[in-house]
Amino acid sequence: MNTSFFVDVVFILLALFAVYTGWRVFRTDSMVRASFFLLLSFITVGAIMLLLSAMYLGVAMFFMMGVEMMVMALFMVMFMMNPAGLNPMMMVHQHKLSIGAGIASFVILAAMALLSRFPVQPLPAGLEPVSSLGNELLGDSMLIFESAGVVLLATMIGVVVLSSQRGRFGSAQEGSMPPGLEPGGEPAGMPEEDSGAGGHHHGH
């Protein structure tokens, strides 16, 4: 069998699947499903990178995205409290803006792909992609990657601290209160309290 023909067929199938699952991220109705569709899309992109002989980056995509999407699904469910992500919910907002932004970025990226001239640079014989990547990451570009890593970590911790300060149903320090069944009504599902309890809603 002709190897390059086989690679082309696999590439086209993977690319179509990546686009399809990427589209499903926005059309599905649950945060957990959306995360896992995005994971499928990233896994297929990782497989395409393996076709491009990026042996480390392709495989790294699998485990990075596996953990990342799992954490993302977990945090979204934790913060949104849509019961466990199984209840249907609308996954998109700001429809007109996002449709416009989507079409614009698609046109720009498609034009770049179709109109630019890509250099023809076959892999040099004897190139070891893994060790050359390692030398790049921990050699000349070390300062860039390390500082980017520290900035990302600080951002993640900061975002969690800021967003956990105020929960969906009120300040995190005071204990959360469910919303009323009618706008401005009594909190729903709260147990009857003794009049002497002082009106606090703390759990003990």
Added chain:
Amino acid sequence: MILDQLIWPLLLVFATLGGGVYLLAVLDGLAARSFGLPQAQSVWLLPLSRGAWLLSQQANVTEAPDWWGWRLAPALYLTLAAIGLALVPWSRDWVATDITTSLVLWGSVEALATVVIFLQGWSANTHLALIGAYRYVALGLSYILISMFVLIGVTLPAESLALTQVVASQQELWNVLRQPLGLPLFLIVGLSITFRGPFNLADSTDLAGGTSVEVSGPQRLVWEFARSAMLVAFSGIATTAFLGGWLGPWLPGPLWVMLKMLAVLAILAWLGRWFARITPERCISLMWLALLPLSFIDLIWAGVEALL
């Protein structure tokens, strides 16, 4: 070419999956017997009769499950186990999938197993299964870091991410002696990735079966088979990373790999029966406060050893 690169590797992986899972079930029965637990049948027949019973049992369905996840999760878990097993080198040339980053691919198998086990519990749309799923994510995120540090430790003397190179680097001294913390920590990862014994938080009895509480019939058989298959794949990776893989005197390499895998499986089956299940909160504390720092020490040890 097709025979060499497709048929033989597939046969090798499938034969190891089937044989390994059966032998693990037998070893588990022997471990149970060694603690004085009565076995209803001969330990050699018990796994077969349980499998036949599950095959003939009715397959249950919950109300409004996530159909794709519900149907696919057991099969995906089994697929991940098969991918892991395909990476194990049986000798210098006899490897089903020989890539330069096979150790990283095993790391991906561990990471994706978390997703698949979560999916199994989440997709059922019942509360005990869901609690099991969330517990497993907490466990998975904890053991993955330990596993990464321990495995980075074995790549340092090999100066490569390929499992064949990792074995070749143990020609003089096996990693189990060179990095004494490595194998004990990695065995804990093995018990966690198959939620067995002390780390059975996902499918535990306090959740009446956890993520697989509603799963019955052939689907349950696939799930239990996949759990065992993942432990077989894990024993192959542990053999390769710490016990010198195919290296050994007198016997041919593949036989050494098989014997070492069986030894690892026997130890894990016995440990799984010996230790009681720990509560989730204590388990997470243990992982982050004790085992993770130990894996740092293992990595520093490996680094200093590689520099000397």
